[in-house]
Amino acid sequence: MKSQPKAAGKVASKLISKRIxxxxxxxxxxxxxxxxxxxxADPDVVEEWKWMGTPVWSHDGNICTGESCKNVVKLTFAKxxxxxxxxxxxxxxxxxxxxxxxxxxxxxxxxxxxFKALIRHAVxxxxxxxPKPSKKAKS
Numbered sequence: 001m002k003s004q005p006k007a008a009g010k011v012a013s014k015l016i017s018k019r020i021x022x023x024x025x026x027x028x029x030x031x032x033x034x035x036x037x038x039x040x041a042d043p044d045v046v047e048e049w050k051w052m053g054t055p056v057w058s059h060d061g062n063i064c065t066g067e068s069c070k071n072v073v074k075l076t077f078a079k080x081x082x083x084x085x086x087x088x089x090x091x092x093x094x095x096x097x098x099x100x101x102x103x104x105x106x107x108x109x110x111x112x113x114x115f116k117a118l119i120r121h122a123v124x125x126x127x128x129x130x131p132k133p134s135k136k137a138k139s
Contacts, residue, residue, distance in 0.1 A: 012049040012056075019055065019068070026106045027068040031055070034066060034075060034104070037112055041119035061126040063119060076101040083121050087114030 016035065020028045038045055038057050045063065048056040055066040062078040077083065080090060080100025089110065092101035104110060 013047045015049045015053075016047055016055040016066075019053070023068055027073050030073045030104050031066050031068055034073070034110070034115070037110075037115055038063070038119055041116035042123050045119075045123075057119075059123045059126055060129070063122045063126065071105065073104045074101050075104070077118070077122060079122065079125055082125055083118060085118065087111050087117075089114055089118060 020032045020035070022028070023031065035055075035057075042057075042059055042063070044059055046058045048058055050056045050065075057063045057066070064075050064077045064080075067074045067076070074092065076093065077090075077100050079098060080093070081096060081098050083100070085100070089102050090100040092103040093099050102110065102115075
């Protein structure tokens with residue numbers, strides 16, 4: 001796993017908190033609530049700030065992004081197409097081969113236990129990559 005320097009993680013966390021505060025409406029409340037659920041599901045999650053201002057949560061690779069649009073908070077899972085979603089939380093970007101997203105509109109609630117399970121499954125999927133054997137091991 002490529003680890004992020006602690007200072008960079010703290011900066012990213014502050015930028016995410018700042019974004020939530022700047023939104024100042026239901027989108028900020030929703031993003032804050034989903035962020036808290038992500039942290040509960042994976043206490044080792046790393047917060048990052050990528051792609052010109054997008055909150056990203058990762059653990060051995062990207063788990064999901066948290067974008068705030070005019071009418072929706074969009075949580076896009078990097079490997080969502082490979083995740084089981086029995087609660088059918090994914091409701092956007094369903095046609096792609098890799099990503100899946102959850103669009104949350106004003107007033108909508110997300111099944112918290114199903115969402116945390118989805119986060120945990122994404123971590124397991126990211127962590128399941130097998131390291132390549134070293135050249136010495138081949139000899």
